[in-house]
Amino acid sequence: MAAVKVVSYQPGDSALHRLDPRTKQIMVMVLSSACFAGGRWFLGMLTISIALCAIESRIGLIRLIREIRYFLVFLLFVFIIRALTFNDGLLPVLVVSQVQAALLFCWRLLLIVLMAVLLISTTPTGAIRAALVWMLRPLPLVNERAAATMVGLIVRMVPLILFQAGEISDAMRSRCIEARKSPLFRMNRFTIMLFRRAIIRGDDLVDAMQARCYNEQRTMRVMQFTKLDAVAAGIGVLVLATLSLA
């Protein structure tokens, strides 16, 4: 359970690392949405750009693919569902046009996920949060600083809770929970324990935050657009321009 591999930040000093987090975040958002309208030219250009970024940032293509190996299984499932047609509901039939459409669809999903992986592996989460505050600020009814703090807490808590879940399940097994056949009983016990521990951890966290003078008006990270961001935006616009190609 602790082996859940999550994409994580890889320190570095490449151009991709040095880009302003807002630039990266906005480009990922715009290009992700554009993927759904994009044809072969656009997707091809984007694929090449992503590959170049992976090499430039020293993440490397192989590592990039390895980071998403679980997603690839899921993608295969989607491909099969979309490519197969059930004539008369019995025998699966392959239709060329449908296979093409399925391929295109999976290509789009793949690129979107790859961009997200590149973003996460070249941007510290602190910077992602700062960009988040900047982007959420114009929205009404959203307390962007609180939201960013909460997202940061999630990053911190998930591994702790995963570890806790493993401990609880081991402790329950060592006292023969498996002898209880009822899934309801097992799920109840497990969940109550997990939530109890998590809430108590939350109490400690509240104390720890207050002990270090938590308040909402904190000093934020300094972010600065540079020439590099202009260059990146330019490349992004060029890639977007290929949308118009058939």
Add this chain to the structure above:
Amino acid sequence: MALIEIHRLCHRFPDGTRSLTDVTLSIDCGEFVVIAGANGSGKTTLLKQLNGLLGPESGTLSVGGVSVRRDPLAVRRQVGMVFQDADSQIIGDTVYDDVCFGPENLRLTRTEIDTRARRALGAVNLDGSEDRSPHHLSGGEKRRLAIAGVLAMAPRVMLLDEPFSNLDYPATSTVLEHIRRLHEDGHTIIVTTHDLEKVISLATRLVVMAHGRVVLDGAPETAVEGLESHGIRPPCSVLLGRGIQPWLP
């Protein structure tokens, strides 16, 4: 006037159990106080009171002349607290983020925050680990990060709650060495523990608590004599009749 003044402090948990009764203490600048006591003797509650995390039921508590009840925030700026469970104290999602958390809350400028964070990480030998996730640190490193996070806020008083729990020998030695240095640098140190062995030789004062009361208060050399009746094991060297000896060889 002493730096920390506690006068007839009482505290009760929401369920009604008493955890502090009539605690009166005054602690001077630069002291190294070890608060010893069995589990449930009220040590941690007292530390949380000193940090303004719990409000007193009755009695007064002030740090540098400021009452905790009136201005808990001002008190927290002067008093940093290192919790027993470092895992729940670490808030940031990277080592560097965590050290910055306190100074960011104090609304310092970014350059000041960076300077302080670097200095604090350097002081506990964690420089070079800035981008690591706290989850991947060892127990000793986590404890040191917790200390750095407090150090970056530049408090006058450091409270450490059971700083050696769950640490192996090398990690204990390093943390102990860091605490010694903090004291040398002029911090007032208050350490709680149920196991005096490691830290007693650094102490300038020993306070023993039992059932929420201060039952013994004095210089370590004299106070160790009455320990056993309060459920605390005296250090080995004392049992062997050799007085207080440093734990580190």
Add this chain to the structure above:
Amino acid sequence: MDASTRKLRLMVYSSIMASLMAVGAYIAIPVGPVPIVLQNLFVMLAALLLGGRWGLISVCVYLLAGAVGLPVFAGGTGGLGKFVGPTGGYLIGFAIAAWLIGTISEKGRGNIFIDAAAMLIGTMVIYAIGVCWLKVVTDMSFAKAFSVGALPFLLGDVIKIVAAASIARALRPMIAERLMVPRTT
């Protein structure tokens, strides 16, 4: 407890519920051939324990963390792609369901039947949005989308609703004590 402490506590609890949702996307309890994934159970519990407003906030923060690319969704992925992907509808459904369940159960003041009814409505909302989205994205017929995207999970969901009702009963006093709200029976 002063207002700022109370708000901080609710913020931290919401983040914890959101983290639990992320964990619920990773782990499953093996029961028979189809493992029970705990994520939607955790969404319902967040709503029952924190109420409509903060239940909604915790789901939104979870989705936000995923949207900026943090690996909190099933399979350790994240990113906007998930929202437009085949399972995106369920994610949006979670938010609406959390708000509905929380709001209804607040009105019910801890009545176990109202809680169960609230969760039933919430679950229907999740599948309504989820299956429709699945149908649109994968271009399947409605019947096929339903048989892939809802049918296999329905039995598990009934079990989860029963479980959630009793789990919430066990955990509510703990939350109430900490937030100093008058206890309901």
